[in-house]
Amino acid sequence: MKITNNYSFQGELSVPGDKSISHRAIMFGAISNGLTEVTDCLQGADCLSTISCFQQLGISIENNGFKVLIHGKGLHGLTAPRQILNVGNSGTTARLISGILAGQSFQSTLDGDHSIRKRPMKRIFAPLSEMKAKFQCWDSGSFPELWKKTSPNSIPFTIQGGNLKHIHYQSAIASAQVKSAILLAGLYGDGVTKVTEPVLSRNHTELMLASFGANLLSIDTTAAIWPEPKLEGQCIHVPGDISSAAYFIALGLIRPHSEILIRNVGVNPTRNGILKVALEMGGNISLLEERTVSGEPVADILVKSSSLHGITIGGNQIPTLIDELPIIAVMAAFAEGTTTIKNAEELKVKESDRIVSVAENLKAMGATVTPTTDGMIIKGGNQLHGTQIKTYADHRIAMSFCIAGLNANGETTFDDRDCVTISYPSFYQDIESLIK
Ligand code: S3P
Numbered sequence: 158m159k160i161t162n163n164y165s166f167q168g169e170l171s172v173p174g175d176k177s178i179s180h181r182a183i184m185f186g187a188i189s190n191g192l193t194e195v196t197d198c199l200q201g202a203d204c205l206s207t208i209s210c211f212q213q214l215g216i217s218i219e220n221n222g223f224k225v226l227i228h229g230k231g232l233h234g235l236t237a238p239r240q241i242l243n244v245g246n247s248g249t250t251a252r253l254i255s256g257i258l259a260g261q262s263f264q265s266t267l268d269g270d271h272s273i274r275k276r277p278m279k280r281i282f283a284p285l286s287e288m289k290a291k292f293q294c295w296d297s298g299s300f301p302e303l304w305k306k307t308s309p310n311s312i313p314f315t316i317q318g319g320n321l322k323h324i325h326y327q328s329a330i331a332s333a334q335v336k337s338a339i340l341l342a343g344l345y346g347d348g349v350t351k352v353t354e355p356v357l358s359r360n361h362t363e364l365m366l367a368s369f370g371a372n373l374l375s376i377d378t379t380a381a382i383w384p385e386p387k388l389e390g391q392c393i394h395v396p397g398d399i400s401s402a403a404y405f406i407a408l409g410l411i412r413p414h415s416e417i418l419i420r421n422v423g424v425n426p427t428r429n430g431i432l433k434v435a436l437e438m439g440g441n442i443s444l445l446e447e448r449t450v451s452g453e454p455v456a457d458i459l460v461k462s463s464s465l466h467g468i469t470i471g472g473n474q475i476p477t478l479i480d481e482l483p484i485i486a487v488m489a490a491f492a493e494g495t496t497t498i499k500n501a502e503e504l505k506v507k508e509s510d511r512i513v514s515v516a517e518n519l520k521a522m523g524a525t526v527t528p529t530t531d532g533m534i535i536k537g538g539n540q541l542h543g544t545q546i547k548t549y550a551d552h553r554i555a556m557s558f559c560i561a562g563l564n565a566n567g568e569t570t571f572d573d574r575d576c577v578t579i580s581y582p583s584f585y586q587d588i589e590s591l592i593k
Contacts, residue, residue, distance in 0.1 A: 158589050160562035160569040161543065166409065166591040169418035172402045174199040174395035176580050177333070177361050178423065178453065180207050180249045182393040183218070185369050186227030187211040188235070188257060188344070189388035195225040197395045201580045206245035206269075210254055213238040214265075229390050232344060237263035241313070244269040246508065246550075246579050249334055252281050253362075255316060256338030259290035260345025262319035266295075269312050272550060277506050279310035281338045284326045288342050288350070291317040323348035323384070330503065331476040333358040333427075336380060343382040344371065353379040358476045359427040364452045365393070396423035396455045401581050403431045403481045404556050408588070409460030410440045411491040411564055417591060418445075419458045426454070430470075430478030434485055438465040438492055467494035467537050475501050482532075483557040486515045489535040490524040491564060498532035508579075509549035518546050518558050522565055543567035552579040559588065 179199040184207060186193025198204060200222055208218050208225065215236035217228040235257070244250040244267055251267055255278075258265045268274075282292050295313040323346035326339050331354045340362055343350025357378045367373050369391055372383035402422045409417035424432065424444065435442045441463045444456040467489060470478070478485065482501055489496030504511040516528040521544045525536040543565050546558040555577050562569025577584040 158585060160559055162564050162566060164563065164592045165414035166412055167416050167593040168591045169420060170405065170587050170590060171420045172397040172405070172422065172587070173201065173581055173583065175398040175423045176201060176203060176400065177249065177359060178365070178393070178395050179204045180253060181361055181365050182395060183207045183211060183225065183227060184253055184257065185365055185388065186229050186390060187214070187216040188232050189229040189369050189390045190231045191229055191390035193227040193229055193390040194392045195227065195395060196393070197223070198225040199395065199398065199580070201582060202245055202578050203247035203250065203580060206243065206247045207250045207254070210242045210244065210250060213240060213242055227390070232385065232388060235261055238265050241266045241268045244273060244312070246270050246272055248273065248276055251278070251312060252334035252338050253341060255281050255285060256341030258316045259285045259288060259318040259342040260321055264315055264317045266315040267312055272508055274312050276312070277310065278312060278314065280330065280332065280335050282310060284324065284335070284339050285342055287324050287326065288321045288346065290321065290342065318345070321346045323350040325351040325353070328352060328354045331356040331358045332503070333360075333362065337362040340366065340373070340380060340382045344384060344386065346384045349381050349383055351379055351381040356473045356476050357427060359425065361425070361453070368452050394451045396450055396453055397421045398580070399423050399428050399431060400480045402458060403484045404560050404584070406431060406435055406442065406458065406460050407484045407488045407560050408563065410435060410442070410463045410465060411488060413462050416459070416461045419460070421455060422458050424454050424456045427477055430474050431481040431485065432458070433474070434468065434470060434478060435460070437468050438488065439463055440465060465492035467492050467496040467535070469497045469499070471497070471499035471501070471532070475503070479503055480553060483511055483515050483553050484560060486519060486533060486535055487557050487561045489537050490519055490539070490541060490561065492537040494537060496535045496537060499529070501532040502530070504532070507551070509551035509554060511551070511554070514547070514549045514551055514554045515557070518554065519561070521546070522561060541565040543569040546571045548573045548576055550576045552576045552581065556581065556584055559584070563588070
């Protein structure tokens, strides 16, 4: 398929399983007793990294490409890995597994790809060190021959866990990865561990861990967890990922003569900011058949071509749509008027610096964009033209600019189309299936 503006899109699809929920189902299954069955588990590279890390920690995991069976060994059943745990590109794997490894009496070393080595880890080292886990960072230049004495606070690193103290951590950032790492370490603490965030981040850990039998309490932006629960394997049905549905929401709204039904999408209120933004921009979007599946709110989403207008996005909204900001910026470029994205500094520490990667590519397509320290300002309405997109090996940049290219004059090409496999291996096929 050439990425040009020759098509309209109609029909229905199901997007792959939610990445955040899939990671958690695998991890929580591994530290529970007995079998956990995960249906519609995301088969993206990030979740495969999580599976392989837990296999290296002695857990038997069967994956037939649709259902993942995890033969959990309980809270204290993991065994020391014989090799370095490779987290690939996955920040969620790196940060959440560290919470679990903080509770183990053995040492583990984590490494990953070029991008993950640049992502900040101090945010988990700080609370987990307060709980008495020990970290040693490697100098990736000389790795694996030498220890680096001064900590660069990044991957690769070694963690020595065990004998954890409970803490009440006041997190400076609203990050579900940080919160989850602390709560998972709290399973192994010597008392009730608490985390308070400035704004509530996605709460899949709290919902799912409770379903496995953990004792948790969430009040406002504080989550508390009691140590040493007896976790039991569960059957988890993973809903479609709203972060993947977001590309089809944008496509249906901005492409003339389009109507797309996206079935079975997770619409947890801590994740559904994209829906509110689409409505506020004037989008014709509705939720059908709202229901609850494996403790998570789920719905079908219907979108129809719409005339969008610019809005301001910031504050408490940001954690509910942080991964959708690249595609929201693309929607803004096709909307009338100005869209301002603010309070989104976290964009700088994702798989790429998404303030740079979004603004540069939008500009290259002819949009009027001003990057700011905490977001960007987009003056919408210019006719965009195709260009060569620089993806920075970031899956969400590739997918967002595919949607932009499907609305731009001329052809859009990519330096690395295939990075979509991180979260959405069948992305291009699914787009093609809707061409009318
Ligand atoms: C995630 C949390 C978010 C999100 C990431 C997945 C999770 O990161 O951007 O893609 O599964 O917990 P932060 O915790 O860094 O905000």
